[in-house]
Amino acid sequence: MSPTKPRGYHHGDLREALVASGRKLLEEKGIRGFTLRECARRAEVSHAAPAHHFASMDDLLAELVRRGFAELTAAMSAEAERIKGEPAARLVGLGVGYMAFGAANPALFQLMFSREANRIELDQGEAGADGIRRLQAGIVEEILVDASAEVRQRMVDFAWASMHGFITLVLEGEIGGRDSSRGLKSRGLAVLAAMAETVVRAAR
Amino acid sequence: MSPTKPRGYHHGDLREALVASGRKLLEEKGIRGFTLRECARRAEVSHAAPAHHFASMDDLLAELVRRGFAELTAAMSAEAERIKGEPAARLVGLGVGYMAFGAANPALFQLMFSREANRIELDQGEAGADGIRRLQAGIVEEILVDASAEVRQRMVDFAWASMHGFITLVLEGEIGGRDSSRGLKSRGLAVLAAMAETVVRAAR
DNA sequence: CGCCTATCTTGACGATGGAAAGAGGCCAAA
DNA sequence: TTTGGCCTCTTTCCATCGTCAAGATAGGCG
Structure with missing residues (x-):
């Protein structure tokens, strides 16, 4: 933030600087254009400096993914809490938060959900997307208090799949390639509404 | 196919051999482990040979994606045609074909739908996933003959999003991490059934 | 005040994608 | 059948990459 940090040999907070430049680089160049050396360059540090903060490039990517999931979960919570109405409305809210995060961080979002293809492993007992499922399961079970465990699980699957698939x-670019952002939002809301309605109806 | 091709200087059909070894390599190592030189090695040619058939590595990846879409579309058609019953049942069939292809070719499937993050461009007037949308739109419109164009479009969005999100x-590994393949199939079918029911209900 | 150690730099290695130039073999025209 | 042209493949080279090993630097603790 300071306009001219007169940094000498030591950086101060290289780890955070790498996370920041890495995240920007990821969005700019895509996952296959992501380079540890370019991250270092942007942090104005030698190419080997990152090694003291991240064991490998994958380790930095894993950190980006980890923070992405934390942010995504927070965005969903915030949006659902902002609503505070019927459970169905809050369920839609979760989806709005989810889609908004994806739209704002496309490359990171795609990386978070292509870990398998990209061979990125989080730490063993790592959360990953568990928070997301928990949030959804909470609201779905609120709607389906009387339903069987199986129906509830299947509606959690269904709710997650709908919103994830759409965004x-x-x-x-497969959906709404030449739509305005406005029109796209409305299509997303329509999908979320249909999803919520289906969950509600499963309560009989 | 011949057990010992005594191939000399010329390969015979290097292009196809590269596509084949590339596809295997992609599934084995993931997109970030994919290497043009390793493809060449597996086809038993020098590392520069592929250049005469693919302008760049991305060009080979684009070909894999292109063929993936063709296969996926064919798998969906075949499964829907095998059913031949109610439109709703055929809609589920499309989803079954879609999910089966994804399960059989995980890395390729993820690449096909992470083109943006991977910066892979198909040729300008290229089909991509258009065939998929067309297939779904056909059946959805069969179900929703009397609905408005907007409702039909939104149900196409919804149908595609549900099946795509689930697979x-x-x-x-976010859904059904420790489920049997059998149990997973049943969860997938449940999602498809809920989706189809929602589409049918949109017909009023 | 002086050392200690985390932090950063320099330099090197093997591997990669791509370009350039030459060798090899197929085929069609004479 | 011979010959010339051209497509295929190989060899060599270059810049860049991730990672490792050593050395330089400096902030902080004794």
């Missing part, structure tokens, strides 16, 4: 296809 | 999350 994923949008980010790929 | 994507399964491939990531």
